[in-house]
Amino acid sequence: MDVSFTEEQEMLRASARDFLEKECTEDIIAEVETSRLGYSPDLWKKITGLGWLGLVFPEQYGGSEMSLVDLAVLYEEFGRAAFASPYTSTIILGGLTILEAGSDSQKSDILPKLIEGEMIIAAVLGASDPGLEGTELNPEDITISSTVDGEDYLLNGVKLFVHNAGIADYFLVPARKQSGNKSEDGITLFFVDANTPGLKTTQLTTIAGDNQCEVILSNVKVGPDNIIGKTDTGWAPLTHSLRIAEVMMASQMLGGGERLYNDSEEDFMTRLESGIPDDVKQHNEEYLANLKQDIDACRQITYQAANKLSEGESFDFDGSITGNWRKLTHQNA
Template identity: 40%
Template sequence: MDLDLSEDQKMLRKTARDFLANECTKQFVREMEQDERGYSPDLWLKMAELGWLGLPFPESHGGGGGRFLDLVVLLEEMGRACLPSPYLPSVVLSGLTILEAGNDSQKQQFLPAISGGDIFTFALTESDGSYDAASIQTKSTLHKEEYTISGTKLFVPYAHLARHILYLARTKKGSSEEEGLSLFIMDATGPGISSIVLNTIASDKQCEVMFDKAKVARENILGEPGRGWQTVEKTLQWAAVAKCAEMVGAAQQVLEMSVAYAKERVQFDRPIGSFQAIQHHCANMLIDVDGMRYLTYEVAWLLSSGLPAVKEVAMAKAWVGEAIGRVVRLGHQIHGGVGYTIDHDLQLYYRRGKAAQALFGDASFHREVIASQLGL
């Protein structure tokens, strides 16, 4: 089995790493945490010019014709750099969903817009923050050719800046919790829609979005009415693996920072990396980082190939989510007191890792999925 990247993927990785090293310094990351927008429009435009925003879309719809595996390579570098941007909600959550479920007209209208820099987001979770169909209680009622939506969605990334929102609501009662859910795409700037930015550990611009009798045309349903959950399940798979890729990049950077520090920090007249305890910490970090990477890239390949991967997605998200915690905690121990200060870069990875563990299902959620796939 050849686990190496293709030449194009290696070039993409190098280009992304070099670009982000110059454009996304840790000082920039800190500035964006304090910025009300949470991202730089200038940097976003440069990413569009590089073709990143349309990477996984067909060339016929203004994209780069890449595969999901190519997207994972790019996302790993974004995680390594702590890039603050609406890339995941726009390209992964929204773009791939439109590509999967949209009709030709919707694809032609929205995919080039995403590639060009329009910000899209996805409103899914509600008051319990769960990622299952039973948690969706918001209802949408049809009046002639328009649906009326009222309700609240939580943890909607970059909703305060989005041009369009993908929204899941219950349009009819089905024989199961999964039936009767419909997926809409709506103008985020229209009447009846408001949002507030939530305070989160990662300062990642998650929003609460309120819908008060917001109107959406019947023609703006994505996919078949009442069968939106089948599409959302695929979206959640892509999103979970995308978040795993970011965590892999973050863990790799924490490992490199810690090894470099262990070589430079002198205590008792010798580098601390010469002590067995520190060596074992670094070894355990590497074991976790490589395990994270192989699980993530295996499932990315499965999804890119159109193969079933429900169990593998759950395995990756459960393992990677816990492993990022172990890696960063060991990094903190190697750095000692300085690693716990707000001025040190390590805390940026710790906070983002904690948020990533919960997004798109935590380890407990995905272990239940694995058990179900085992017939238990």
């Protein structure tokens, strides 16, 4: 696949890069790294005003109805700028899952709030958040249980390392009827208000210093209106959103890797002017050339996967390659 972009995509890239270079400064990044929020509310408000939160949602909900390739372009700029935000958990894992599986009333009620930046969602997936950590979620990882309580449901369970749980207004909770059932069947998606009795979040201290929490659900009572889609059918829409998240994380890592490559090349040229031994020069030139090849290959695979998803095609094989490439390339850079 030849990686080429439309005029509109190049305009999106240019405007996003210009905005993030001006607004997502080193000082802001440092503030976010030390903040328990894990993002800048002021920057979140600004990108809301730019329409970025509604990029891929239909116009009827206030979105721009653009493609997943367009979103990948934006995510690449997120990575280049080291822009941290709850975009993935809120817009992709939350919003796109609701767009696919939610009822008309749920979509009409929730999606405009997401697009206007009025709601943050955390997906209660746990330590193996796919896309976020580069691993794959399996049906047996869904360990939150749901039991019928009259017309309502009781949710019980514990999940560690849930991203953005400490700042979430709502939680997307995949739960199953019986604990220990490893089938894809029996998984239901619940949309739970963060203030619901029995739901508790505790900030965790992580090596990366990012915003992850322990989430405890103890007899959390929710009604049938809190179910996204139909009971026992939550696995398919959830995994579809996770595949999208994986590709967007690949694009984000691509942007970060290319930024590191450019900085390394600039540093090398600076030292070259001051004089370095020929053998060191040759080694560095070869390393940078190989790294550039890795980045170009990562870009091709990432956008191929994004294009397949946009066209509704399967990309499982490409997705696994994307995950491996983006981790390897970013680490090398």
